[in-house]
Amino acid sequence: MTYRVGSAQGFYGDNVLSALPMILGGHVDVVCFEALAELTLAILQKDKLKDPNRGYTFDLAIIASKILPEAYQRKIPLICNGGGLNPQGAANMVRDTAEKLGLKGIKIAAVTGDDVLSRLEELNEKGETLAHLESGAAFQPGDYPIANANVYLGAAPIVEALKNGADMVITGRVADPCLYLAPLIAHYDWAWEDWHRLAAGIVAGHLMECTGQVVGGNSLAVIDTLDSRDLNKLGYPIAHVEADGSFILTNTPGLPGIVSSETVKEQLLYEVHDPAQYITPDVVADFTTLKLDDLGDNRVRISGVTGKPRPEKLKLNLGRLEGYMRELIFTVGYPEAWKKYEQLKTMISETWRGLPIDRVEYSFLGINSLYGSVAPLPADPLELVIRVMFTAKDETTLKNAVRLMMNNGLSGPAGMSISGSTIGADPRIILGLYPTLISRDHIMPNIAYLEV
Amino acid sequence: MPKRLYDIAYGRTGDKGNIANISIIARTPQAYQDIKAKLTAERVKQQLGDLVLGEIVRYEMDNIEALNFVCYDALDGGGTRSLRIDPLGKSLAGALLYMEWED
Numbered sequence: 001m002t003y004r005v006g007s008a009q010g011f012y013g014d015n016v017l018s019a020l021p022m023i024l025g026g027h028v029d030v031v032c033f034e035a036l037a038e039l040t041l042a043i044l045q046k047d048k049l050k051d052p053n054r055g056y057t058f059d060l061a062i063i064a065s066k067i068l069p070e071a072y073q074r075k076i077p078l079i080c081n082g083g084g085l086n087p088q089g090a091a092n093m094v095r096d097t098a099e100k101l102g103l104k105g106i107k108i109a110a111v112t113g114d115d116v117l118s119r120l121e122e123l124n125e126k127g128e129t130l131a132h133l134e135s136g137a138a139f140q141p142g143d144y145p146i147a148n149a150n151v152y153l154g155a156a157p158i159v160e161a162l163k164n165g166a167d168m169v170i171t172g173r174v175a176d177p178c179l180y181l182a183p184l185i186a187h188y189d190w191a192w193e194d195w196h197r198l199a200a201g202i203v204a205g206h207l208m209e210c211t212g213q214v215v216g217g218n219s220l221a222v223i224d225t226l227d228s229r230d231l232n233k234l235g236y237p238i239a240h241v242e243a244d245g246s247f248i249l250t251n252t253p254g255l256p257g258i259v260s261s262e263t264v265k266e267q268l269l270y271e272v273h274d275p276a277q278y279i280t281p282d283v284v285a286d287f288t289t290l291k292l293d294d295l296g297d298n299r300v301r302i303s304g305v306t307g308k309p310r311p312e313k314l315k316l317n318l319g320r321l322e323g324y325m326r327e328l329i330f331t332v333g334y335p336e337a338w339k340k341y342e343q344l345k346t347m348i349s350e351t352w353r354g355l356p357i358d359r360v361e362y363s364f365l366g367i368n369s370l371y372g373s374v375a376p377l378p379a380d381p382l383e384l385v386i387r388v389m390f391t392a393k394d395e396t397t398l399k400n401a402v403r404l405m406m407n408n409g410l411s412g413p414a415g416m417s418i419s420g421s422t423i424g425a426d427p428r429i430i431l432g433l434y435p436t437l438i439s440r441d442h443i444m445p446n447i448a449y450l451e452v
Numbered sequence: 453m454p455k456r457l458y459d460i461a462y463g464r465t466g467d468k469g470n471i472a473n474i475s476i477i478a479r480t481p482q483a484y485q486d487i488k489a490k491l492t493a494e495r496v497k498q499q500l501g502d503l504v505l506g507e508i509v510r511y512e513m514d515n516i517e518a519l520n521f522v523c524y525d526a527l528d529g530g531g532t533r534s535l536r537i538d539p540l541g542k543s544l545a546g547a548l549l550y551m552e553w554e555d
Contacts, residue, residue: 038469039532134469218542220462221477262462262477265516269475271466273522275511288513325535361535369537373501374547389535431532433469 002240003187005180006252007208008067009033012040012057012082014211018236019067021252023076028238030183031071034176034209035059035082041173042147042319042431044084055086056093060170064097072103072167079158079179083170085148087112088448090170095450106452109161111171113445116316116438117149123442133315133435144320144432151438152315154281156192157445158182166449173317175280180205180239188243192282199285199307200245202278206285207249207267207302208237214249214267215257215298221266222258230256246303248295261294264302277308281315284308313437320434323358323391324427326398328405329365329419330386337384340413344386347412351404352390356397360390391430398427458549461487465544470530472504472541474548477518484517486555496521499551503544521548 006028008019012035022028035057048055060082071078083090091110098106116123124130130139150173159182161169171179181201184190190197207214212234216226235255241247249264251257268287272278275287286306293301332340345362352360365385368375392398402423409418460483463476476491478484493510500508506524513520527541528534538544 038530042532218464220464220545261516265477265518266462266464266475268516269466269473269477269513269518269520270464271468272473272475272520273468273471273511275513275520288515290515292516319532322533359535363537365537370543371547371550372503374499374503374550387537391535433530433532435469 002242002247003184004029004238004240005183005204005208006031006236006238007034007180007211008236009035009059009080009082010209010211010213011035011037012043012059014059016059016063017066018211018252019063020070021235021255022238023067023070023074025253027253028076029187030077030079032179032183032208033059033063033078033080033082034179035080036084036173036176038317038433039431041085041150042429045147045319048085053086053089056084056090057082060090061093061097064094065101068094068098068168069101069103072106077162077166077183078168079182080169081171081174081179083110083172085115085172087170087172091448091450094168094170095452098452103452106167107165108450109164109166109169110448110450111153111157111161111169111174111445112448113157113443114151114153114171114173115149116151117146120146120149123438126442128438128442130316130436130438133437139436144322147319147321147431149316149318151443152281152317153443153445154178154310155182155185157447159186161447162186164449176209177202177205177280178282180208181282184241193309195283195307195309196305197245198283200247200305201241202280202283202285202307203287203290203302203305204239204241204247204249206278207264208239210267210270211236212257213270214263215251215259216263219263219266221260221262226258227256245305246301248299248301251298257298259298259300261292261300264292264300279311281310283310312440314440314443316436316438318434318436320432322430322432323393324395324398325389325391325430326402326427327422327425328388328402329422330388331383331417331419332386332413333383333415334381337381340416341384341386343413344416347408348388348405351408352401355401356392357401358391358393360388363387395427454552455554456549457491457551457553460553461549463545463549465541467527467531467540470525470527472523472526472544474521474523474545475518476521476548477516481517487519488512491519493521496548500547503547
């Protein structure tokens with residue numbers, strides 16, 4: 001018997017209801033939901049500042065009300081890192097929902113300990129320099145306000161919660177593929193030094209953690225073979241994992257999508273640096289030894305994954321509030337489109353003279369906005385859509401900059417227009433991600449259980 | 453129409469902070485031998501121009517006949533900071549697949 005792991009979420013806002021056909025069809029033994037991109041925790045911090053009971057992903061409410069009742073009835077555990085900055089608050093919400101739905105006997109686990117925002121000074125005093133992972137530069141606490149500081153935890157607390165009978169495990173920052181590794185360790189009792197098997201579980205998780213991306217989403221490989229009408233109906237992936245770690249990756253039966261060697265290769269290298277050293281908190285996986293066998297019928301077998309001992313330190317990401325950005329889109333047309341662009345540029349710099357604006361960047365939509373200098377510029381274009389991006393430390397400066405530009409509405413270059421929806425838009429936060437490493441000794445995950 | 457890298461390979465971009473990785477996956481075993489021999493990090497750096505300000509490191513994956521190019525300082529500060537219209541560089545692989553390719 002293989003153990004079947006389903007993946008029903010790849011980002012905050014994904015279609016978590018894709019878990020239902022997996023569960024109702026009897027196709028999975030556990031379902032994992034991966035909700036946290038690098039930026040997500042900082043977004044959740046904004047929610048938490050407004051309401052201390054929040055700070056978790058809204059998707060969890062859908063999981064609790066629509067998916068948990070079906071999963072609990074069939075004894076299929078659910079694992080989700082969408083607890084974000086408040087796994088305990090999320091667990092409280094799930095418990096309240098379970099109570100209302102009459103799910104007697106249900107056990108919910110909340111994993112905390114990844115959030116070290118309030119401990120940065122203490123960690124600094126304990127000898128953690130928190131030097132920047134890429135540049136090596138020393139940490140300067142006063143540089144910018146810090147929105148969040150979360151350590152990437154591994155699979156261990158989830159494994160413990162599952163072994164203690166949790167029906168749903170809610171975590172904060174757990175490294176994405178470790179969410180999927182955890183139920184495999186719990187089920188097969190893999191040892192913590194069984195590097196090859198742990199690495200195989202990581203590869204399974206890595207392939208599934210972006211849901212639709214391995215069944216034909218975001219895929220050049222299937223651009224000619226996948227029906228466009230199916231793109232919004234893709235099934236999400238399921239791995240059938242053997243005790244030795246080898247597994248068959250497949251789609252949710254009966255749903256559209258393509259799982260082939262080609263789609264698996266695309267996802268295998270997605271967000272990967274050195275493929276021989278894919279670093280996770282639990283193991284360093286080597287993707288260069290594995291073998292893919294396309295078995296047909298949307299089934300690809302992956303075997304031969306090898307692993308090396310886990311890294312000594314854990315990764316810690318700080319999110320720093322560096323300011324705000326704003327977008328305005330202007331259009332000019334033939335004749336003299338380039339001259340009109342130069343006039344606009346001059347008018348903007350004259351108008352904003354004296355305002356504390358940090359950066360102004362220009363690009364031309366449909367010409368070079370994606371590919372910069374790779375794209376050749378036309379000599380005498382019929383139309384130019386000019387995108388102006390500008391930044392400041394505070395929102396008020398950006399609002400003033402827009403207002404002052406609007407005052408020029410009838411004085412600009414001939415035929416110039418401004419996209420109305422960009423005039424009314426809100427500024428967006430600029431978040432600087434600051435990655436660093438931290439000793440494992442300082443991080444003690446905690447598990448709280450709630451029962452109905 | 454000139455022959456392009458896309459004719460013999462496909463690929464996808466991923467992001468981590470200000471680092472983008474571009475996978476280039478050969479369509480045939482012969483295509484893999486060709487890209488392994490000719491698609492050097494230097495050529496990729498040249499093709500990507502001012503999209504990538506930092507170093508580019510190439511990794512080979514013989515087992516799946518693919519190359520992985522890790523591009524440093526490639527996302528205008530990273531997805532949460534970038535002023536580009538495609539801040540995560542989702543379409544970046546296309547700039548490389550557009551490269552003219554001579555057999």
